Amino acid sequence: MNENHAEHCCGHHHEHAPKQSKYEVALSKYDLNISDGEVREAVKKIIAEKVHENDTPEVKKFLMGSIELTTLKTTDSDESVMAFTERVNQFDDAYPNLPHVATICVYPCFAGIVSQTLEVDGVEVACVSGSFPSSQALIEVKVAETALALKDGATEIDIVMSVGKFLSGDYESVADEISELKQVCGDRKMKVILETGCLKTAENIKKASIIAMYAGADYIKTSTGKLEPAATPEAAYVMCQAIKEYYNETGIQIGFKPAGGINSVMDALIYYTIVKEVLGEKWLTNQWLRLGTSRLANMLLSEILGEETKFF
Template sequence: MTIQAELAAINEKAASNNNHEMQQLAFSCIDLTTLNPTDTVSRVKAFAARVNDFYNDYPTLVNVAAICVYPNMVRSVKEVLAVEPVKIAAVAGGFPSSMTFIEMKVQEAKRAVELGADEIDIVLPLWAFLDGNKLICKEEIVTIKEAIGEAHLKVILETGALAEPEKIHHASMLAMEAGADFIKTSTGKMSPAATPEAAIVMCRAIKDFWMKTGKQIGFKPAGGIATTEDAILYLTIVKEILGEEWMNPQLFRIGASRLANNLLSDLLGEEITYF
């Protein structure tokens, strides 16, 4: 089946999946993200405090999966965050371009973990991948994975730059073989960001890897995902290709900044601006 034909079938199923249960699941899989040059310590601490308050304000709902920030803001989140199920994620490794030295990437990722990050999001070095130097890509991922120990590693493929399904599949397999715990579509810093077509290719690759190795790798679409309909579509892609085993925050995340409020609004039937 072609990607377009598969997407058309999934779109039909996504419409019927847009219900309260799936909306709540999507919310619980959000990596609540703030990656702005104007992020300050006080703003980031207030951001984390809102996550702390969420259970008190909405006791019938499940909280987000993680807060995602720049490495220098990890300590600020760690000092405030008091709800254990919510993880701390940090972008690192020269995010968003990956255009720096491997020594700097390793040190940045390792330091973020030392300050309290549970998860590290890095970018595949496109400058090497697009030039055909896959060995550099693998070595970087392996080295950073070793440096961060038990922390989870998400590898961003920047699928908009790869464009071709074959390249996206190849990059997905390379990242997983090198030790990625998750593969992620995009940084959100270039266009196009996440697309359903790229998600289908990546989920197919995750399935191929699982069937080959027995290891379940997580999937994270990110970049431009703002509406409830968007979130449900990506959840449906995961459900149809990978199955319900992947439909949880351990194996599925959505990188988003605007999505949380839109999902809350649909869940509660009124306009909500909470985060």
């Protein structure tokens, strides 16, 4: 997208500011001319030609270790979240040869319970923050919620981009909020949820990915899981392309997290394969690839063990 085009598509929201914002300048460095049809075809090809070679016990074990075991229910309580965390402790004893999950993901009010109950080294405590899932709150409220989650033991924070502002073309406000929340997080990892189902087009998903990364995201994540459609292979493909181009442009590696709608082992294998094909081996560690899901853990465990297992 050349600069004139950037100004043309974004400028009418800022009549008095013909000077491009730094985010319009950033966007102008990337190829935003992507069609949804081309993305669909590319994904279809990857699924048809590449997924089967990753359908192995090793990959399934790796995916087990990339899961962000998530409970974000209205009915969650101190007791239920404590029991949820205890299962992660017990898993480590029951299956010492399998990788434990990467993360337990909860609402901020449970950060303390999880961090006090968790006994397994290397499992992160992630909290959804910033008025999840709508992101419709004053920035002061988002900052306070994030700071409190970190104080109570969260080691990672998942926030939702202000989707309404993004769709109105107010990229500056979207980015400023992300930056402000990243400042609160400091060196703790922050994931920015794009809610790709609301963004509709490949071009929007790519723009949102780039803005989030420039503004300070450590990971970009597809969805909250609270709206349909949630994660899709097409959205994942566009986000991974954006991560790759951003890495080539800046040298900064950003993680990827599909979340919501990961309903089968095959879904997980498809996301793994897209990451492998678009981003390469360097992203195939649970440092850079996470899967936001609760139901996948038992399914993967059942396939790895060769019998139906309901552990979590």
